[in-house]
Amino acid sequence: xxxxxxxxxxxxxxxxxxxxxxxxxxxxxxxGLDGVVLVGIQRRGVPLAERIAKLLEKFExxxxxxxxxxxxxxxxxxxxxxxxxxxxxxxVPFDLxxxxxxxxxxxxxxxxxxxxxxxxxxxxxxxxxxxxxxxxDRGHRExxxxxxxxxxxxxxxxxxxxEVRVAEIDGADEIWICEKVEEQA
Amino acid sequence: xxxMHRHLLDVDALSRPEMELxxxxxxxxxxxxDRPIKKVPALRGKLVVNxxxxxxxxxxxxxxxxxxxxGADVVNWAASGSSTSKGETLRxxxxxxxxxxxxxxxxxxxxxxxxxxxxxxLRKASVFNAGDGAxxxxxxALLDVYTVWKHCNRSLDGLRVAIVGDVLHSRVVRSDVQAxxxxxxxxxxxxxxxxxxxxxxxxxxxYEPDPVKAVEGADVVYLLRxxxxxxxxxxxxxxxxxxxxxxxDEELMARAKKGAFVMxxxxxxxGVEIASAVADGPNSLILDQVRSGVAVxxxxxxxxxxxxxx
Numbered sequence: 001x002x003x004x005x006x007x008x009x010x011x012x013x014x015x016x017x018x019x020x021x022x023x024x025x026x027x028x029x030x031x032g033l034d035g036v037v038l039v040g041i042q043r044r045g046v047p048l049a050e051r052i053a054k055l056l057e058k059f060e061x062x063x064x065x066x067x068x069x070x071x072x073x074x075x076x077x078x079x080x081x082x083x084x085x086x087x088x089x090x091x092v093p094f095d096l097x098x099x100x101x102x103x104x105x106x107x108x109x110x111x112x113x114x115x116x117x118x119x120x121x122x123x124x125x126x127x128x129x130x131x132x133x134x135x136x137d138r139g140h141r142e143x144x145x146x147x148x149x150x151x152x153x154x155x156x157x158x159x160x161x162x163e164v165r166v167a168e169i170d171g172a173d174e175i176w177i178c179e180k181v182e183e184q185a
Numbered sequence: 186x187x188x189m190h191r192h193l194l195d196v197d198a199l200s201r202p203e204m205e206l207x208x209x210x211x212x213x214x215x216x217x218x219d220r221p222i223k224k225v226p227a228l229r230g231k232l233v234v235n236x237x238x239x240x241x242x243x244x245x246x247x248x249x250x251x252x253x254x255x256g257a258d259v260v261n262w263a264a265s266g267s268s269t270s271k272g273e274t275l276r277x278x279x280x281x282x283x284x285x286x287x288x289x290x291x292x293x294x295x296x297x298x299x300x301x302x303x304x305x306x307l308r309k310a311s312v313f314n315a316g317d318g319a320x321x322x323x324x325x326a327l328l329d330v331y332t333v334w335k336h337c338n339r340s341l342d343g344l345r346v347a348i349v350g351d352v353l354h355s356r357v358v359r360s361d362v363q364a365x366x367x368x369x370x371x372x373x374x375x376x377x378x379x380x381x382x383x384x385x386x387x388x389x390x391x392y393e394p395d396p397v398k399a400v401e402g403a404d405v406v407y408l409l410r411x412x413x414x415x416x417x418x419x420x421x422x423x424x425x426x427x428x429x430x431x432x433x434d435e436e437l438m439a440r441a442k443k444g445a446f447v448m449x450x451x452x453x454x455x456g457v458e459i460a461s462a463v464a465d466g467p468n469s470l471i472l473d474q475v476r477s478g479v480a481v482x483x484x485x486x487x488x489x490x491x492x493x494x495x
Contacts, residue, residue, distance in 0.1 A: 070213065073225035073255075073487070082491035083187040086206070087213040123222040 018151030067092030096125030111145035251482035326360035342369035350409030375399030
């Protein structure tokens, strides 16, 4: 079984516009950037958090601190997976206590990754608050979790996957909906 | 590249890319050791039994910490005072552990081959060799190469490692030679002829009778523990004489490369195989090895203990 591109949902320019709007919303909601830090969830949340941070610097003149969060050891499906997913590392080089943490990820789907991220975050410190920013919310939540900042709401079927591609990792900025194709015998 | 092993019995089961993957994962595990909360839920609900038929403090504690930091439930099964002293066979012990629901067994035994036997008898539990006789001690080797790899910009290619001491009775040396060579280092063995196996070539290392020549130009000088009862067996005359001829003091270390690392699997005998000035000196990695051991064992347990049957 392979995945085949079905439709492109966002181009690089559209993605950039979404990120800009999300950055403005972060400033608006937090009444500035006082105490705001960005934490990207490995893997594609990391470059997205960096980009939002740069946009925030452009708009407000302050570059908020950024960290990387690896949620692998907190996943709830480790005992269902073989081989084990590999660690990419957590790097949050500042104290989270009292900060307003904006968690950044590419796609919000079941909510299980965010659940794991919240546990991972709480083991690192005690933030004043945690907000969630995602580039795509594709629905089908399995846990009571919602995003505070959404780039694009995208109704999908569970047979599809949403692929966010970022220049830093994939060579281009694009969002695609892909679907399963049964291989010919 | 993904990790497909469920057990670790000996270093030779691993390819170079697999070993490098494990070392890379250990780096992330070591990060955890610096946090106020070191415990993660990766092995929550898994039961690990530490089955030690020989006394061991550091290896057992290191495994135990690794298991606990990963959130596993841990049972320490020591041979003394257990059913073994009442005559239970190893096979029955294995089945008993499995009946109790062990997901992994970490075994140390005086007889070589016991971990292989257990793997055969256990239906589903992972088996980790924590030292079998004078045969193998793979996790010690992994933590040793990891410690050097970390300090040498993640590459052991072309390094010269001199291992000095009681090679004959050492399970550490067999695994270490394999691990260092797999990652591209060259290994020289030194020590009294009476403490050297006849076929050092079969280990894949060169025997150099003169300790000064052995450490000449070495990047790493690795001292093996001298068990004092060997003197009583007549294998070397006295501790003092051993120290003068084979012990690592500042004079011997001066023959190695400038800044050469000093390592030892512990526990150390000060004034026998190693002088205090060397053990406590700026190039000693001995305590770093201890810390690395926890990280490497965490990486190994994590990678091997996936829940799905392969």
